[in-house]
Amino acid sequence: MKFQLDQPQGGNTISKHQEGCVWVNARAYQHSLLVPWQGDVQAWPATRLDELQESHFEQVLALRPELVVFGSGSRLRFVHPRLYRALIDARIGVETMDLAAACRTYTVLASEGRSVVAALLLETV
Template identity: 70%
Template sequence: MKFQLDQPQGGNTISRHDGRSVWVNGTEHRSSLLVPWQGTVQAWDLPRFEDLTEAHFERIRDLKPELVIFGSGSRIRFARPQLYRALIDARIGMETMDLGAACRTYNVLASEGRAVLAALMIEG
């Protein structure tokens, strides 16, 4: 049986992560970022989990994904629901994982053609 790696057509792919950096489409990122299934990877001004605000999730809502994979850093930490109320009201699903699991899950969903966005917190 022949196996082929599915690559999203024109989409973003996370190729590597090490806790301090994430590589998207071969480019290294050393600070928190938003990785949409298609389009431009964006810086996400989030140096620490404790700095999360509603505005962080409103920005994600405006990108109109169907699902958000929130990589909460080196360990799994859950944001208070009132912070991501904008996603709930827009009927956008959110799953929280540690950074590594978020990167892997994003790649699987993006390769399936899903409108997924990885919101990845990279702690300095």
Template identity: 70%
Template sequence: MKFQLDEQQGGNSISRHEKNRVWVNGQPHGSSLLVPWRGEVQAWGVDRFESLDEAAFERILALKPELVIFGSGERLRFVPPARYRALIEARIGLETMDLAAACRTYNVLAAEGRSVLAALLIEAQA
């Protein structure tokens, strides 16, 4: 029997998540972020669900994913389609999940070699 380490070669991986923190490639992040399947993890600049606007979703277009997994925070919340119209027009799929489900789903799709991006909302604490 051969044992192999199952890890993505050169891709990003979410190793842990909590209510207000996500670890990508072993590095903790305490604010909203964009995690592409390959390349640099980026701050998203959105600190509340109510702050999500068209510009927040347009930033995703430059990363050219085929699918976006939107982690809506601690609970499942859906953004009106008008706000992510740029993704719809570019024929980029958007799936909405709570933060924990989004992290798990992103890892599965990225491990399959898919051009996936996780847009993870980590809300600022009051």
């Protein structure tokens, strides 16, 4: 039994993910990216968790979401809250998950019409 639309009208959908690759709107991405609930998918210049800076999360802030789902890579890892302080100050929620959980959670929230951004870290070696 099907419970949700494959592609919400006018919104972005994450249809598949695997190590090093995420499919958004049937297009494969092999780099870190920001997936807003609506609008263009953006390249995110984050390549490794230990290289994340405040400016990476300020790019997310510019999208003006109500919630950010941060996919920290193949396993759950947390960054220091000072990195996403601008989001906290703007009263934007931030949830950290591994990549698979972040993709699933984003899909559910976006299908509900929520103003959500998936910030997905696809680390390069």
